[in-house]
Amino acid sequence: MRRREFLRYGGAFAAFTAVSTSFPSFSAAQTTDPADAPTGEEADFDLEIVDVDVELIDGSVVPMYAFAHAGKTPTIPGPILRVKQGDTVRIDIRNSSSRSHGFQILGQDNASASGLDPSDGDGEDKARIEFVATKPGTYFYVDGDNMPINRVLGLHGALIVEPKNGFADGAAKKKPMPYAPASSASIKSLFGALGEAAIGGKPARFPGKAWQAGREYIWIFNQIDPVLCRRVAAGENFSASDFQEQFHPRYFTINGLCGLDSAHDKATCPTGNTGEPALLRTMNAGLATHSPHIHGNHVFVLTQSNANGVPVYQQDLFEHDVWLMPPMMVKDVLLPFTAPPDIPPAPWRMSQEKYPLRYPMHCHNEISQTSAGGSYPMGLVTDWHIDGPLATS
């Protein structure tokens, strides 16, 4: 449907009934960043919710739900929605599933619709949300209805808000960063240090390149209980507490993939040379608390979502090799891609061992490293590679 025709139905979602189990609409925009003001730029998305069968790592198949760009192939997690701070974002949602659904972006105002009945197929019964994207960072979008069931059964994805003026070095613009300069002095200081071989006349920790906008990976964690998936698909209704009580996950996914599949997935497995820092946007859509552990480099925790889903810029950047990811947590972390720091120092040289240097990232609550009760490590794991020596800009 063309935009002009659509506008007549723009208010249609007001007629949908609110479902009491959805997230309340939180007031997110508490920043005073003038860059949060509307720019007049628009970002339009057309999404669809569908019923899917999902093939798991061991070949078994479970019924779930999925988001798709309307008419396109559905994915779990849903498509990445990328917008700029100040954009007026319009998202149209059609429910092509057999069940009622909703849509909500956590941490943005006026970004929620609920009680969408299954579409009757004439293409006109869409709901629309419209909001101005504020506060650069990573946000969950979910089906906020029937919490947490629809979300855990596949209806979750990432909305990325990019900064209007994301530079750590002001007008020079040689040090991009994924947030506004006012986000946190420490974040600005870190992104300013990336790519510097020397600071204050002393050798510095991050030689190589500055962070480049777009050099990022999204890691969305989830857990799958095949029994509950089948019971929901068979028409059973659960209360949130019953579902949580009975939730017994047997598969543990990162970006919908397990084990070998996630380690091979180009969008999941970070690669690059020494000195090419990468941003990792990490999110937990499930009900289990994960403890992602990375080998080869520590990460700096840059943001952490609050209870409303709004990113909180960290003033102190803790450097972790394990970071805590309770349900619905979103943390942006920086993987500096330095040379592994505990190799022997020069004059020792790595010559018999060759690039690429491959390391895993896995959840250290190792129950999550299994699928269907065994098959270590076919669970929540991926790899990352350092492909070569120091890159220079």
Added chain:
Amino acid sequence: MTTIYRPISDPLEYDTFGCHPFENDPATPDRTTRQVFFQRQVADWNVDMKDGSQLQFWGFKDPNVSGSDSPWPSKIIRVKQGQIFHCEFKPTKGAHTIHWHGIEPTPMNDGVGHTSFEVKSSYTYQWCAHQAGTYLYHCHKNTVLHFEMGMYGVLIVDPVTASPDSGNPKYLYDPYDRASTTEAPGITVGAPYAAESILVFDDVDPVWHKLDHNAGMCGDDVGLDKFDPRYFLINGVHNGLTQIDRRTTTTTTAGKNVLVRLANASYSRLHVTLDVDAWIVEVDGRPLRTNVAKGAFAKPKLLPKGTRLEVAVAQRYALWIPKIPRGDYRITGNFHHWITNKKHFDGQAVAKIIAT
């Protein structure tokens, strides 16, 4: 209905990723002269649980300890920052590895089967820790089982310099600038201490302790998705004894500084509280301080007494208690289910610091 298929993969690669990881006994690549040397072998022990039952645990023993095996959990390894470290590892009872958790060496020395190899009979690991702090070492084969079976130990990297305060002669880390008041505001830089409490919290599901070394690895369902912990321990001591056992109690003179190193080796959410004020001074082997050139962007953080600190699985925290007042202090760990977040039945273990 649409089906989302898993990606196509090479069956041979699928097999070596999981079921049959590459086993080998290579020479250490780029081997250089060592400055510190350890040896480890695989061993097993029976350990007393609170209800009087005994369960089998696995771990690493030091073959140089005369007489018998060293006890579970595996002996602490302490090295100095900047030393070239070699550990000759000779597994028995099948292939194993040692992953130096938090240490970041080359992949061959990282101890992960699917990114390098598992050790069949002998390998010498090589690395050089660049940063003093709190680490672990553990087996990374069929890790879900081998970590639960107790194949872990504490690894501490000590700094090069000593504290100038003779009452608190040890440093947690080498200060960049000893005289600085801004490097680590709130604490004395280096976190000088006199006494140390090293606490590794663990939970135990007895059903898992009857499983085979390779259980589940080739696609069979052996129940490794069901973890129902019944016993709760610190440093291998069950929670009926942790307040009196010398392995979980630390005695010091009042007025000295005390360092507490915490690690979570359980499969639970671990909530720790102290009944004395402490400063978080290190996380995961990285001291909290500020220096742009060195790439440090954090300050120490006060953990007021009674405040809950959640320690993720395999995370480490170092807490610094300056000038501890006279008294008995409890360090309480509460174990909560990783999905429901409900506290496990009897899921509490308490260690003690006694300042006299």
